[in-house]
Amino acid sequence: MRMIKVVCFDLGGVLIRITQRWREAAEYAGVAILADLAPDAHLQDEQFFDDFQAGAIDDEKYLRALATYLGVSLEDSLRVHNHIMVEPYKDVDRIVVALNEAGFVTGCLSNTNLSHWHDMGNSGRFPAHKAIQIKMASHLVRLQKPDPAIFQKFEETVCASRDEIVFFDDSKTNIATAASLGWQANLIDPTKETAPQIVHGLHRCGVQIQLGT
Secondary structure: OOOOOEEEEOOEOOOEEEOOEHHHHHHHHOOOOOOOOOOOOEHHHOHHHHHHHOOOOOHHHHHHHHHHHHOOOHHHHHHHHHOOEEEEOOOHHHHHHHHHHOOOEEEEEEOOOHHHHHHHHHOOOOHHHHHOOEEEEHHHHOOOOOOHHHHHHHHHHHOOOHHHEEEEEOOHHHHHHHHHOOOEEEEOOOOOOOHHHHHHHHHHOOOOOOOOO
């Protein structure tokens, strides 16, 4: 096993607390869904969400499809979409900063979309994302996890061997792909605080960091 050079994070479910269900996102947004939607309707139940994250459709087409799906106005569909991302997990920004200061390359590999990407980069709500050095997103490279091609593109971008990358994701499928490629992959439980899980995974891979106060 080589020494770790790169620490790569998924965003939603690892650094950012998100909801995976439309009704919950609507509740956060204060929007009443008028369509007959199942209580557990998942974000990816409809193809338009995956298409948006893949960069295959633009904001307007996506929001119109979402408005129809939810039975709400175009303005309310944007409000619902903007409330999929809830808040950053506690202390994850401190982990990223500590890794940067220790000389590791930090990166993210995320299935996301243009509006969320803009929010992460410009709202000031997500300092861990701002601190990450190498950022790769599905809508930018037109590839999505768990396709091995997006993992390989990240490898090429950071110029690291596969066993020099440690990876954190909340999807078993994505973790399985990363592990099959030789990455040191760690599954995160998004229902619990993620910072302790990340620190434990880093220690398991031989990475010791000190979090500043």
